[in-house]
Amino acid sequence: MLPQVIVILGPTASGKSGLAIKLAKHFDGEIISADSRQIYHGFVIGSGLVKGELKDNVYYSENIAHHLIQFLDPKKSFSAAEFKKIAINEVKGIYKRRHAPFLVGGTGLYIDTLIKNLDIPQIKPNKALRKKLEEKSNEELLKQLELLDPQTAKIIDKNNPRRLVRAIEVSLLGELSFSQSQKQGKKLFDALKIGIQIDRQKLYQNIDERVERMIEDGLIREVEDLLKFYSKSAPAFSGIGYSQVIEYLDGKYIEIEMIQKIKMATHAYARRQITWFKRDKEINWVKNYKEAEKLTKEFIS
Numbered sequence: 633m634l635p636q637v638i639v640i641l642g643p644t645a646s647g648k649s650g651l652a653i654k655l656a657k658h659f660d661g662e663i664i665s666a667d668s669r670q671i672y673h674g675f676v677i678g679s680g681l682v683k684g685e686l687k688d689n690v691y692y693s694e695n696i697a698h699h700l701i702q703f704l705d706p707k708k709s710f711s712a713a714e715f716k717k718i719a720i721n722e723v724k725g726i727y728k729r730r731h732a733p734f735l736v737g738g739t740g741l742y743i744d745t746l747i748k749n750l751d752i753p754q755i756k757p758n759k760a761l762r763k764k765l766e767e768k769s770n771e772e773l774l775k776q777l778e779l780l781d782p783q784t785a786k787i788i789d790k791n792n793p794r795r796l797v798r799a800i801e802v803s804l805l806g807e808l809s810f811s812q813s814q815k816q817g818k819k820l821f822d823a824l825k826i827g828i829q830i831d832r833q834k835l836y837q838n839i840d841e842r843v844e845r846m847i848e849d850g851l852i853r854e855v856e857d858l859l860k861f862y863s864k865s866a867p868a869f870s871g872i873g874y875s876q877v878i879e880y881l882d883g884k885y886i887e888i889e890m891i892q893k894i895k896m897a898t899h900a901y902a903r904r905q906i907t908w909f910k911r912d913k914e915i916n917w918v919k920n921y922k923e924a925e926k927l928t929k930e931f932i933s
Contacts, residue, residue, distance in 0.1 A: 634822040635727055638928055640736045641666075641743060641909060642828035643902040645838040649682045651828065652736040653696050654921055655928055662697040662726045664719055666737025666746075669871045671704045674858055677851045678873035680842065699726075706858070706868035709794060712745040713752040720746070720820065732932065735823075740787070740908035747825070749817040755802045765797045776800055781809035787908045791897055792870050824931040826924050827909055829917040839898045843873075847891060852877055872897045 638661070640652040652663055665671070669679040681701065684693030691701040699722045704710055719735070719742075726733040735743060744750055765773065773796040778785040780803040789795050799810040806813050830838075855877040862868070864878055873894050880890035909915060918924045 634819060635723060636732070636932065637723060637747070637821040637823045638732065638734045638931065639743060639747060639823055639825045640734060640828070640924075641740075641825065641915070642738060642830070643835060643905040643909075644680065644738050644898060645842050645902070646738075646828040646830045646835060647838075648736055648738065648828060649693075651921060651924055652734050653682070653694050655924060656696045656732070656734050657694070658925065659732045659928060659932060661732035661734045662699065662729070663734045663736050664722050664726075665698055665700045666715075666719075666735055666739050666742040667701075668710070668739045668742065669868075670701050671710055672706045672868035673702050673704060674706065674861075675854075675868050675871070675874070676702075677846050677849050677854045678871065678877070680846075704868075706862045706866045709867045711752065711798075712741045712750075713754075715742045716745045716750075716752070723821065738905050740905065744912075747819075747821060747823045749820050751815040751817055755806050758801060758805060761801055761804065762797055765800060766793070770796065773797065773800065777803070780804065781811055783811040784809065787904055789901060789904065791872055791875065791901065794867060794870055823914075824927060825912065825915045826927055827915040827917045829919050835902060836899055839902060840895050843891060843894050843898065846873065846894075852880070852887075855881065872901055 638655070638659075640648050640655070642648050655661065656663055667679070669675065670681050672679070682693045684691050684698065686692075686702055689703060691698040700715070700718060723733045735746065737743065745752060768776075770790060770793055773793060774785060774790055777788065777796060777800050780800060784799050788799060802810040802813060851873060855874060858869075859878075859881075869875060869878060876890050876894045876897065879885065880887060885893070916927055918927065
């Protein structure tokens with residue numbers, strides 16, 4: 633039998649973290665984060681990280697261990713292939729401790745890479761091509777990607793220039809497009825996928841309220857402090873929230889415009905997440921904790 637993994641997924645601000653922590657408490661579990669923003673050390677408020685603290689390189693929230701959080705230098709890039717390698721080791725470690733592994737997050741590629749055992753294309757970065765592509769705007773990159781790989785263009789994070797550049801790079805330099813080159817191997821885990829079902833308007837309300845809280849909690853100050861140590865071009869700053877605050881600090885628009893831009897960008901990101909997850913027929917969509925608990929209990933037993 634394959635090792636079991638419980639996956640909690642859904643769009644941003646849908647309540648994944650709260651549900652996962654509650655389930656992990658009930659089923660003696662540990663959490664592996666599948667979030668491409670929360671991996672960076674020091675990027676806390678803008679990444680939507682739940683309150684907690686680091687102990688021996690493990691993040692604890694409500695006494696539940698969270699892995700792959702706050703561990704990476706903000707100057708470094710991090711690929712789905714790297715996530716898969718580390719996440720496999722984390723699952724093994726959780727099993728050795730006789731706990732239940734919960735994979736939790738909204739980065740669909742990370743989840744698919746691990747659960748579907750995707751073989752991500754090993755195309756080496758081309759400095760000359762990247763330099764040329766990095767001179768283009770996100771809109772120009774997206775248009776080029778739409779011509780090369782329409783499938784990836786529909787679901788990629790349009791606000792993340794590094795992902796756009798990488799998808800174009802793989803499509804141009806590889807024999808196949810980025811989406812076509814992701815081969816699925818034999819499954820490594822027996823996975824239960826639980827998705828949080830939420831009304832679209834309620835989701836947008838949650839997002840807007842979260843953005844307001846981020847501003848109140850000091851997102852602008854967090855970015856100002858981080859800029860003392862890292863360049864604006866650091867990969868960690870490409871995430872929604874951080875990029876808009878940097879533009880605000882550069883005087884491109886006033887604070888109320890910045891807040892609205894963060895909200896709208898997050899709405900768009902949530903729609904792309906929903907589009908990604910809708911393709912997966914293995915996801916069990918739930919509306920509340922009781923339904924998720926029932927599914928998890930039946931799966932584990």
